[in-house]
Amino acid sequence: MVSRARTSTSARMSTSARIPVWEDALRQHGYRLTAPRQAVVEIVAESGRALNPTEIYDRARVAYPRLGLVTVYRTLEKLEELHLVQRVHRPDNCQAFIAGVEGHQHLLICQNCGRVQYFSGDQLEALIQRVEADTGYQVHDHWLQLFGKCGEC
Amino acid sequence: MVSRARTSTSARMSTSARIPVWEDALRQHGYRLTAPRQAVVEIVAESGRALNPTEIYDRARVAYPRLGLVTVYRTLEKLEELHLVQRVHRPDNCQAFIAGVEGHQHLLICQNCGRVQYFSGDQLEALIQRVEADTGYQVHDHWLQLFGKCGEC
DNA sequence: CCCACCGATGAAAACCTTTTTCAATGGACT
DNA sequence: AGTCCATTGAAAAAGGTTTTCATCGGTGGG
Ligand SMILES: [Mn+2]
Ligand SMILES: [Mn+2]
Ligand SMILES: [Zn+2]
Ligand SMILES: [Zn+2]
Numbered sequence: 001m002v003s004r005a006r007t008s009t010s011a012r013m014s015t016s017a018r019i020p021v022w023e024d025a026l027r028q029h030g031y032r033l034t035a036p037r038q039a040v041v042e043i044v045a046e047s048g049r050a051l052n053p054t055e056i057y058d059r060a061r062v063a064y065p066r067l068g069l070v071t072v073y074r075t076l077e078k079l080e081e082l083h084l085v086q087r088v089h090r091p092d093n094c095q096a097f098i099a100g101v102e103g104h105q106h107l108l109i110c111q112n113c114g115r116v117q118y119f120s121g122d123q124l125e126a127l128i129q130r131v132e133a134d135t136g137y138q139v140h141d142h143w144l145q146l147f148g149k150c151g152e153c
Numbered sequence: 154m155v156s157r158a159r160t161s162t163s164a165r166m167s168t169s170a171r172i173p174v175w176e177d178a179l180r181q182h183g184y185r186l187t188a189p190r191q192a193v194v195e196i197v198a199e200s201g202r203a204l205n206p207t208e209i210y211d212r213a214r215v216a217y218p219r220l221g222l223v224t225v226y227r228t229l230e231k232l233e234e235l236h237l238v239q240r241v242h243r244p245d246n247c248q249a250f251i252a253g254v255e256g257h258q259h260l261l262i263c264q265n266c267g268r269v270q271y272f273s274g275d276q277l278e279a280l281i282q283r284v285e286a287d288t289g290y291q292v293h294d295h296w297l298q299l300f301g302k303c304g305e306c
Numbered sequence: 307c308c309c310a311c312c313g314a315t316g317a318a319a320a321c322c323t324t325t326t327t328c329a330a331t332g333g334a335c336t
Numbered sequence: 337a338g339t340c341c342a343t344t345g346a347a348a349a350a351g352g353t354t355t356t357c358a359t360c361g362g363t364g365g366g
Contacts, residue, residue, distance in 0.1 A: 032333070032342065053323085068345040073324070091240075094247040095323085108290055119284050124275075128299065131272050136304030137261055143242075143298040146281065151289030185313065185362070206353085221316040226353070248352085 018045035018099060022084050031078060039064035040075040049114040050088035050096035088116065089145070106143075110150035119146075171198035171252060175237050184231060192217035193228040202267040203241035203249035241269065242298070259296075263303035272299075 022041050023033050031037075039060040044051065051059070057072045076097055079085040086100040088107065098107075098116050105118040128139045175194050176186050184190075192213040197204065204212070210225045229250055232238040239253040241260065251260075251269050258271040281292045 030342095034333090034343065036344070066345080069323095070325085070346085071344065074343085087244075089242045089247060094242060108284060108288060108292070110290065111293065117288050117290070119287070121283075122277075122280055124297075127275055130274075131261060131299060132301075134272070135261060135270050137263065137270070137299075137301045139261070139299045139301035140264065141300040143296060143300075144277075145296045146284060146290075146292045147294040147296075148285075148290045148292035183313095187314065187362090189315070219316080223317085223354085224315065227314085 015046045015048065015099070018084075022079065022082075025082050025084060026078065029078075029082060036060075036064055036067050036071045037075050039067055040072055041079070044076075044079065044085055044097060045099055047098070048116060050090075050098040050109075050116055052093070052096050056097075089143075090147075106145060108146045108148065110153055111147050112149055112153040115150045115152070117150075168199045168201065168252070171237075175232065175235075178235050178237060179231065182231075182235060188217055189213075189220050189224045190228050192220055193225055194232070197229075197232065197238055197250060198252055200251070201269060203243075203251040203262075203269055205246070205249050209250075242296075243300075259298060261299045261301065263306055264300050265302055265306040268303045268305070270303075 019042060022045055023038070026037065026041075027033055040056060042063065043056050043059045053069065053072050053076065056076070057067065057069045060072065061067050076085065080087070080097070083100050085097045087094065088096045088098050088109070090096070090109065101118050103120070105120040106122065108117045108119055110116075122144055124142060124144070128142070131137070132139055172195060175198055176191070179190065179194075180186055193209060195216065196209050196212045206222065206225050206229065209229070210220065210222045213225065214220050229238065233240070233250070236253050238250045240247065241249045241251050241262070243249070243262065254271050256273070258273045259275065261270045261272055263269075275297055277295060277297070281295070284290070285292055
C-alpha cells in the first residue's frame with residue numbers, strides 16, 4: 001500500500017479547461033492575448049499528443065488561416081517560458097511539444113499514436129545514491145520516460 | 154548487499170581498445186575501412202564526451218585534413234546501425250553521439266563538461282507494472298538519464 | 307598485370323527547419 | 337484622435353542535414 005501510493009498517474013485538468021488558464025497566464029505576464037495566439041493555444045492545450053511546430057501550424061490555420069508559422073514558434077517560446085508546455089524527446093523527433101504539468105512528473109508515450117500521459121512516483125533516490133557513490137558524480141536531475149502502446153492502440 | 158549488487162557502473166572497455174573492434178565490425182559488415190572512416194572512428198571511439206557531427210569533423214580533420222563533413226555523417230550512420238555509437242539526447246542538443254555499450258544501460262551526463270558514464274541496474278519493473286495497471290498502456294521500453302556534475306568538475 | 311566494377315569520397319547543390327529582420331498593423335492608454 | 341509599442345506575417349538569412357554527382361581508388365576476375 002505504501003509503495004502503491006508512491007506512484008500515481010495524474011488526473012489532469014481536462015484539456016479544454018487549460019485554455020483559459022493559459023490565456024490568463026499569458027496576460028498576467030504582460031503578453032497580449034491575440035487571435036493568432038489563441039489559435040495556437042487552443043491546438044496545443046487540447047492535444048493529448050505531442051505536436052511539431054508545423055503540425056500546430058497546420059491545425060491552427062483551420063481556425064485562423066492568416067496565421068504565420070513564425071507566430072507558432074514565438075507562441076511556443078512563451079508557453080515554454082511559462083512552463084505551460086514542454087518539449088518531448090523521442091528517438092526520432094525531439095521537436096514536439098505537449099502541455100506541461102505542475103511539479104516533477106514523467107512521460108509515458110504511445111509509440112503507435114503518440115498519445116502522452118504523465119506519471120509520477122518513481123523511486124530513484126536509492127539508485128541515484130548508489131550511482132553517485134560509484135561514479136563520483138553529483139546527480140542534480142533526471143529524465144525518465146516510458147514508451148509503449150496505449151489502450152486504444 | 155543484494156540491492157547494491159543490482160546497480161553497477163560499467164567497467165567499460167578502455168576507449169582505445171574500441172578502435173580495432175569497431176574497425177572489425179565495419180569490415181565484417183562489408184564496409185571498407187578507409188582513411189577518412191578511421192579518422193572518424195578514432196575520434197568517436199576515444200571520446201568520453203558526446204560529440205556533434207561538426208565537433209567530430211573538426212577533431213578528425215587534424216589527423217585527416219581532406220575529410221569532408223558528409224563522410225562524418227555517413228560514418229556515424231553506419232556506426233549507429235551497428236550499435237557501436239548511440240545518440241545522446243539533452244535538453245538543448247540531441248545531435249551528439251557517444252560510444253555505445255552492450256546490453257541495456259543508462260547514461261549519466263555531466264552538465265558542465267559533458268562527460269558521459271553508463272550505469273545499469275535500475276529497478277523499474279515494479280514502477281512500470283503500476284503505471285501499466287493505472288493507464289492501460291503496455292510499456293515496451295524506457296529511457297532513464299541522470300544529469301549532474303562529474304568528479305572533475 | 308590490367309581492367310572493370312563498384313563502394314567510397316568530397317564539393318556543391320538542394321532541402322528543411324528555425325531564427326532574424328523589417329515594415330505594417332492595431333491595442334492600450336492618454 | 338494620437339502616441340507608443342507589442343505583435344504580426346513575409347521575406348531573408350542562418351544553420352544543419354541530405355542528396356546529387358563526378359571522381360577516385362580498392363578489389364577481384366580475367
Ligand atoms: Mn522523477
Ligand atoms: Mn533500464
Ligand atoms: Zn496509442
Ligand atoms: Zn564534468
